[in-house]
Structure formats: structure tokens, C-alpha cells
Amino acid sequence: MLQYDLVVVGSGPAGRRGAIQAAKLGKKVLVIEQGKRVGGVSVHTGTIPSKTLRETALNLSGWRERGFYGRSYRVKEEISADDLRRRLLITLNHEVEVLEHQFARNRVQHIRGKASFINASTLQVIKDDGETTQVTAASVLLAVGTKPFRPNYMPFDGKSVLDSDELLDIQDLPRSMVVIGAGVIGIEYATIFSALDTAVTVIDPKATMLDFIDKEIIEDFTYQLRDRNMKLLLGQKADKVERLENGKVELTLDSGRRLTTDMVLFAAGRMGATDALNLQAIGLEADSRGRLKVNPETFQTSVANIYAAGDVVGFPSLASTSMEQGRIAARVAVGAVAKEPPKYFPYGIYAVPEISTCGLTEEEMKERGIPYECGIARFRETSRGHIMGLDTGLLKLIFSLKTRRLLGVHIVGEGATELVHIGQAVLNLKGTVEYFVENTFNYPTLAEAYKIAGLDAWNRMGDIKSEL
Structure with missing residues (x-):
């Protein structure tokens, strides 16, 4: 029977980050993945495919240039499903190759097969060829992700x-x-x-x-x-x-x-992919949506040596937060110190247009009774926006009137998921409105919208610097 310090079930964002973290700490690690290739839902059906599809659609349709050339503008007149799939396959192959290289470089072992618990320290793995093997581990990290919720009343046929x-x-x-x-x-x-x-x-x-x-x-x-x-x-x-x-x-x-x-x-909605794990064998129970309850600081379940991270533990179900959850869970599982992550992290919604946000919303400011002021910048106010042909796009900053600190950054428009990280850094470093007013931003850039929004808020707040 094969023995490991940590066995990770699933190779998505939480699983791969947790496995590599444990391996870097000198631990013997095994990843079990039931898919044909490593990467999990994130690489094969979720995060990477949907974002690749988005980028391909915007490029081939000429969407970004229509502000100049009109709504009828097209880069490719007839766009087919094959056009979308071609770029998708190239991207997915690259992602898998990078991940396999990361596992090899860090001495992380991985096998294909379906895992289920025999007891809290032993898992059975059924491989594609029907061969069965057992592995034991001091700790187990469940990073099995989710699958689409498919109610019985929907006549799914895979076509229409x-x-x-x-x-x-x-x-x-x-x-x-x-x-x-x-x-x-x-x-x-x-x-x-x-x-x-x-x-x-x-x-x-x-x-x-x-x-x-x-x-x-x-x-x-x-x-x-x-x-x-x-x-x-x-x-x-x-x-x-x-x-x-x-x-x-x-x-x-x-x-x-x-x-x-x-x-x-x-x-x-989606369901936690926990139904095949035989959780009852270890006294663990998933909720009605297949999700597992964990300690939000350590990601430990009610079974001492079993941890869970990623979408299977529920909100916020982001690839970025899943990676950090997996890293923290792995460190705790192998007895290493895990620092608490920064309070605020960004959300990214890769719609057309993009939305990204970090920190408190205006509604949350009102609920908490925090006196505040907002600053707004529209992308069309920036020279870069004119160059790009943007007539939409909005950046909103929320500041505390008492401390003048930035407490929320919210963006809708081109590049929102990239731009948000400037606000995220200032927010977590407890920066004030003066940061945006007094600092220089590259010109012309969309990031200049931060200065415009900062000045907008500063004009409303008055030139009185915080004592903090």
C-alpha cells in the first residue's frame, strides 16, 4: 500500500496549489484526478475555456473596434463553432502541459482514477482500466470541485x-x-x-x-x-x-x-462533486448541494485529518480564492504555519463587458453606518479610452469620510479584471484618497481613471488630510 504525507483529490486550482505547496515543504504528495488529464473543471470546462471562448469571440467579431467602425464591423464575417474550438484546444493543451511540468518539477506524483474513502486515512482508487489500488495518507485534501446542477424537469440532450x-x-x-x-x-x-x-x-x-x-x-x-x-x-x-x-x-x-x-x-447553480467519495465511511456529510463545511481559517472539516478547499466548500467559488484556500489548507495539513490572507480580495466576472470589484459596496457602507464619499471616472474621460474607441466603462471608488481610506473599488468595462488590482493594493495597504491625487499614472492609460475618480472624490471631501 502506497503511503503519503498528503493525498489531494482533484487537480483544479485548489488541488494543484495545495499539492505543490506541500511538496515545496518537503512532503510526499499524491494527486488523484478522475479526468482524462490534470487541471480539473477550471482547465477543461470552467474558468480557462469560458475565458478563452470570450477572448476568441471578441477578437473574431471585431467587438472592441466597433466604437470606431460601427456595429456592423466584423473581423470574420462567418464565425463557426470550429473557429471558437480551435483556439480553445490550443489554450487547454498549453495549460495542461504547464501543470504537468509543475508537478514533475516539484516531485508531485499523480494518478488517474476515481477515489473513495475506506477510512479517514485510506482511499481506494479505481483506474480507467478497472485496476484498483489503495493509498494511505496522514492528511487528505478534498478539492473535487463542482459539476452543473441538472434538475430532472429539464430535457437535456446536449444539443438544444x-x-x-x-x-x-x-x-x-x-x-x-x-x-x-x-x-x-x-x-x-x-x-x-x-x-x-x-x-x-x-x-x-x-x-x-x-x-x-x-x-x-x-x-x-x-x-x-x-x-x-x-x-x-x-x-x-x-x-x-x-x-x-x-x-x-x-x-x-x-x-x-x-x-x-x-x-x-x-x-x-452547480453541485459539489462529492457523491462518489463514500463520505459516510468517515462520518462526513455534504449539504443538499454536495458542498462541505470547513473551518474558514484552516479549511479543516469535522474529521481532523480531512481538509477541503475550492468550489466544493461554496462561496466565493473563484479560481483565485480556491488557489489560496488550497495553499492554506495544505500548509495546515502538514503542520506548517499559515498566515491569514489579506482581508479583501477581488472578484472578476468575465462578461462582456467585464466587471471586477474589491472591498465594500455602497450598500454595505450604508448598512454599517460608515460616512463615505464616492469618486467616479468614466473611461471615455481618459485619452486611452478615446484611443480605444470606448464610449462605455465606469470606475467607482468609495472612501471613508472619517479616515479618508479607500474602502471599495468597483469597475465595469474593458480591462476591469486587470485594473482592479491597483485598487486592491491600495485598499489592503490602507491607502487614502491622497494616494490617487498625489501619484502619477502612465499617460495615456485606462489606469488614469483612478486619478480622475480620486480627484472627483477629493473635490467632494475637501483638502483635509487624515491623521491616520
């Missing part, structure tokens, strides 16, 4: 009614699409296909979307979606979804409205 994993294998681009679910995944794919000139309708039972984002940012985002004729049917539920003989799909909403479309994407 799909989940978000199946969407990557479509043979033809639909002329029309209905997306059920206005969460991050649903909105990302809805806006990507809209950029490809697919007529997109989004349905969600909730009357609002992306509630963890600052409302002013969502209002601007919503305006941009409706301006390009996307339909947002919020506060409505699809009671019935039926495939028609002509290949189309008919949806009946609880409002009585009927929709006919070429394709339905069901993106209303």
Missing part, C-alpha cells in the same frame, strides 16, 4: 438543451439562445454569445442579478446589455421547457409568456 459544461462542444452557433440563470456563469455565457450576434434572453426567478456587486455598477452593466438588445426577464421562472419537432425549444414562463429559441443553456 445544455448545461454549461456541454456548451463547449456545440457544433453550430445558435441564432437565438435562452439562458436560465442570471448568476456569474449564466451572465458570462449570455454576454459572450450576444457579442457573437446571437439573440440572447436571460431568465431568472429573482428580480435582481449579481446582488453582491455594487448596485450602481449593475445599473450601468444592465444598461449596456439592454442597449445591444439583450432581453432580461428577471423575476420570471421557466415552468416548462419542451423540445419541438423542428429542433427548436419552447419555454413557458410562470407569467404565461412563451418563448421559442434555438438553444437553451441551463446555468442555475
Whole structure:
């Protein structure tokens, strides 16, 4: 029987970062991955594929140049599913090669197969060829990720009614699409296909979307979606979804409205991929969505030597936070000191346009009773924005009136997920409005929007420096 200091189940962001961290500490580490190649959901069906699809769609459609050349501008007149898939395969192969090299360089062993618990220290692994082996570990890190939620009432067929994993294998681009679910995944794919000139309708039972984002940012985002004729049917539920003989799909909403479309994407949630782990053998229980409860500081489960990290533990379910969770969990699991991460981390929503945010929203400032002031900059106010042909894009900074510290940065528009890191650094280093007013930013850049927004807030707050 093979013995290890740490066995990691899953090779997504949390699994690979945790495995490499433990290996760097001189521990014997094994990664078990049930997929055909390492990388997990993030590399093969989630983060990397969706972002690659987005970039390909924007490039081939000429989306970024339409501010200059008009909405009819195209780089490639006829864009096919094969065009999208070609770049996707190149990117995925590169990601896998990099990860395999990282494992080899750090002496991390990995095998393919399905893992399940025999007891808290022993796992059984069934390989693709049916061979069974057992491994023992001082500690186990569960980083199994999630899979799409597939309710029984949805007539999934992989062609006209799909989940978000199946969407990557479509043979033809639909002329029309209905997306059920206005969460991050649903909105990302809805806006990507809209950029490809697919007529997109989004349905969600909730009357609002992306509630963890600052409302002013969502209002601007919503305006941009409706301006390009996307339909947002919020506060409505699809009671019935039926495939028609002509290949189309008919949806009946609880409002009585009927929709006919070429394709339905069901993106209303994901489930923790824990059902095959035999958790009952170790006295561990997942919730109704297959997620595991952990100590938020150590990522230890109720079983002392079992840890869990990444999407399987729930919110925020970001690749970036999953990596850090996996690293912390691995350090604790092998007895190393793990420092608490900075309080604020960025969210990135790779929609078209991008949204990124870090820190407190204006709504949270009001709830906490913190006196505040906001500064706003629009990308069209920057010279770089003019050069790029941008007529949309917004950066919002929120400052405490008492301490003048930056407490929130919120961006919608081109490059938002890159730009947010300037605000993140200032926020975590407890910088004030004076940082933006007194510092020089490269010209012309979109980052100059920080200075514009800082001056906007400073003008409202007055020239009185904080004592802190």
C-alpha cells in the first residue's frame, strides 16, 4: 500500500496549489484526478475555456473596434463553432502541459482514477482500466470541485438543451439562445454569445442579478446589455421547457409568456462533486448541494485529518480564492504555519463587458453606518479610452469620510479584471484618497481613471488630510 504525507483529490486550482505547496515543504504528495488529464473543471470546462471562448469571440467579431467602425464591423464575417474550438484546444493543451511540468518539477506524483474513502486515512482508487489500488495518507485534501446542477424537469440532450459544461462542444452557433440563470456563469455565457450576434434572453426567478456587486455598477452593466438588445426577464421562472419537432425549444414562463429559441443553456447553480467519495465511511456529510463545511481559517472539516478547499466548500467559488484556500489548507495539513490572507480580495466576472470589484459596496457602507464619499471616472474621460474607441466603462471608488481610506473599488468595462488590482493594493495597504491625487499614472492609460475618480472624490471631501 502506497503511503503519503498528503493525498489531494482533484487537480483544479485548489488541488494543484495545495499539492505543490506541500511538496515545496518537503512532503510526499499524491494527486488523484478522475479526468482524462490534470487541471480539473477550471482547465477543461470552467474558468480557462469560458475565458478563452470570450477572448476568441471578441477578437473574431471585431467587438472592441466597433466604437470606431460601427456595429456592423466584423473581423470574420462567418464565425463557426470550429473557429471558437480551435483556439480553445490550443489554450487547454498549453495549460495542461504547464501543470504537468509543475508537478514533475516539484516531485508531485499523480494518478488517474476515481477515489473513495475506506477510512479517514485510506482511499481506494479505481483506474480507467478497472485496476484498483489503495493509498494511505496522514492528511487528505478534498478539492473535487463542482459539476452543473441538472434538475430532472429539464430535457437535456446536449444539443438544444445544455448545461454549461456541454456548451463547449456545440457544433453550430445558435441564432437565438435562452439562458436560465442570471448568476456569474449564466451572465458570462449570455454576454459572450450576444457579442457573437446571437439573440440572447436571460431568465431568472429573482428580480435582481449579481446582488453582491455594487448596485450602481449593475445599473450601468444592465444598461449596456439592454442597449445591444439583450432581453432580461428577471423575476420570471421557466415552468416548462419542451423540445419541438423542428429542433427548436419552447419555454413557458410562470407569467404565461412563451418563448421559442434555438438553444437553451441551463446555468442555475452547480453541485459539489462529492457523491462518489463514500463520505459516510468517515462520518462526513455534504449539504443538499454536495458542498462541505470547513473551518474558514484552516479549511479543516469535522474529521481532523480531512481538509477541503475550492468550489466544493461554496462561496466565493473563484479560481483565485480556491488557489489560496488550497495553499492554506495544505500548509495546515502538514503542520506548517499559515498566515491569514489579506482581508479583501477581488472578484472578476468575465462578461462582456467585464466587471471586477474589491472591498465594500455602497450598500454595505450604508448598512454599517460608515460616512463615505464616492469618486467616479468614466473611461471615455481618459485619452486611452478615446484611443480605444470606448464610449462605455465606469470606475467607482468609495472612501471613508472619517479616515479618508479607500474602502471599495468597483469597475465595469474593458480591462476591469486587470485594473482592479491597483485598487486592491491600495485598499489592503490602507491607502487614502491622497494616494490617487498625489501619484502619477502612465499617460495615456485606462489606469488614469483612478486619478480622475480620486480627484472627483477629493473635490467632494475637501483638502483635509487624515491623521491616520
